[in-house]
Amino acid sequence: MNRRLGWFLAGGLLVAMLLAGVVSSFASSSPDGLDDTARAGCTFGPDDEITGGTCMLQQEREHQLGDSPLADYGIRGIGNEHLSTGLSGILGVMLTFAIGGGLFWLVRRRPAEGTGDREREGAGPA
Amino acid sequence: MDVTAMHIANGIVNGQVSAVFAVVAAIALAFCVLRSRADLDDRLAPMAGLVAAFIFAVQMLNFQVLPGVSGHLLGGALAVVLVGPWVGALCVATVLIVQCLLFADGGLTALGLNITNMALLGAAAGYLLVAVLLRVLPKTARGVAVATFVASVVSVVVASQGFVLQYWMGGTTELSLGTIAAAMAGVHTLIGIGEGLIAATTVATVVRVRPDLVYALRRFRTATAQPIGVPA
Numbered sequence: 001m002n003r004r005l006g007w008f009l010a011g012g013l014l015v016a017m018l019l020a021g022v023v024s025s026f027a028s029s030s031p032d033g034l035d036d037t038a039r040a041g042c043t044f045g046p047d048d049e050i051t052g053g054t055c056m057l058q059q060e061r062e063h064q065l066g067d068s069p070l071a072d073y074g075i076r077g078i079g080n081e082h083l084s085t086g087l088s089g090i091l092g093v094m095l096t097f098a099i100g101g102g103l104f105w106l107v108r109r110r111p112a113e114g115t116g117d118r119e120r121e122g123a124g125p126a
Numbered sequence: 127m128d129v130t131a132m133h134i135a136n137g138i139v140n141g142q143v144s145a146v147f148a149v150v151a152a153i154a155l156a157f158c159v160l161r162s163r164a165d166l167d168d169r170l171a172p173m174a175g176l177v178a179a180f181i182f183a184v185q186m187l188n189f190q191v192l193p194g195v196s197g198h199l200l201g202g203a204l205a206v207v208l209v210g211p212w213v214g215a216l217c218v219a220t221v222l223i224v225q226c227l228l229f230a231d232g233g234l235t236a237l238g239l240n241i242t243n244m245a246l247l248g249a250a251a252g253y254l255l256v257a258v259l260l261r262v263l264p265k266t267a268r269g270v271a272v273a274t275f276v277a278s279v280v281s282v283v284v285a286s287q288g289f290v291l292q293y294w295m296g297g298t299t300e301l302s303l304g305t306i307a308a309a310m311a312g313v314h315t316l317i318g319i320g321e322g323l324i325a326a327t328t329v330a331t332v333v334r335v336r337p338d339l340v341y342a343l344r345r346f347r348t349a350t351a352q353p354i355g356v357p358a
Binding site: 004005008009012013015016017019020023024027028029030031032033034035036037038040041054055056058059060061062063064065066068070071072073085088089092093094095096097098099100101102103104105107108109111 | 134167171184188216227231286316
């Protein structure tokens with residue numbers, strides 16, 4: 001991996017962290033397309049609780065990992081919603097890059113065995 | 127309430143059908159890993175990590191499509207254009223797995239359903255369209271952007287109909303399938319247009335900065351050889 005690629009990756013990651021860390025605070029909080037379809041057929045009270053009708057949402061079960069420290073794009077213990085969402089987003093970008101990039105690096109096609117690998121040291125994505 | 131579920135939650139589709147799709151997703155992802163090795167070299171591997179991280183970030187950015195309804199990018203078409211079909215599907219799957227396991231988004235039981243729709247169907251539909259369109263369109267920033275836009279719209283609608291199929295097989299409520307199919311297709315056409323704009327802008331930017339990193343320009347066959355990266 002050459003230096004130009006390194007700069008491109010760093011720039012791309014910076015953009016991703018800005019999007020997940022800052023722009024995410026301005027994202028719409030309305031239900032998304034799937035969620036909206038899941039709510040169709042039910043009526044909702046002032047606290048968004050189901051008050052009647054039939055809809056998919058009624059069958060929704062809790063997430064098995066619902067009390068993980070990053071659940072629902074926040075960091076448990078941080079009260080400020082923007083800060084909590086933003087930091088969890090930045091963490092998510094770094095984790096996704098590390099896990100995804102790491103796995104892709106492991107399964108990548110290598111140059112002929114025993115040659116050249118040393119020259120590329122430090123080229124790992126993590 | 128704050129942003130919570132963006133993907134299929136637990137309980138919407140029954141356990142048996144969810145399990146079937148978990149197996150389908152696992153087999154398909156294993157196949158993708160095998161096929162991806164031919165594409166993954168020292169340059170593409172870190173690039174694929176960046177694509178996954180970028181999709182994670184952009185999936186957090188819900189945009190309004192109708193009053194009270196939002197949507198977010200799924201990323202299948204974008205990933206396919208930048209890193210190819212096999213690695214692209216794996217990028218989206220990586221995002222979904224991270225979201226499910228660490229951010230409690232998309233049910234654990236429903237992970238196979240979500241991977242099938244967004245990673246497998248989304249990438250497959252996106253790949254087929256881009257491959258066909260790039261035989262006609264010039265391999266310029268604008269040509270690739272147009273192909274990415276069209277492929278994004280279609281791949282999002284196809285992914286939404288994947289859910290309709292799963293709901294038909296194992297939905298846990300008695301609702302009209304036709305109504306659900308129409309509602310999902312309608313709103314996801316709008317979401318697809320939003321995704322198409324984001325994905326096309328992203329791809330056009332990468333083509334201008336580093337055309338050599340765009341898989342669709344390097345590996346997809348086209349009818350006519352065009353100069354790469356010349357702004358049209």
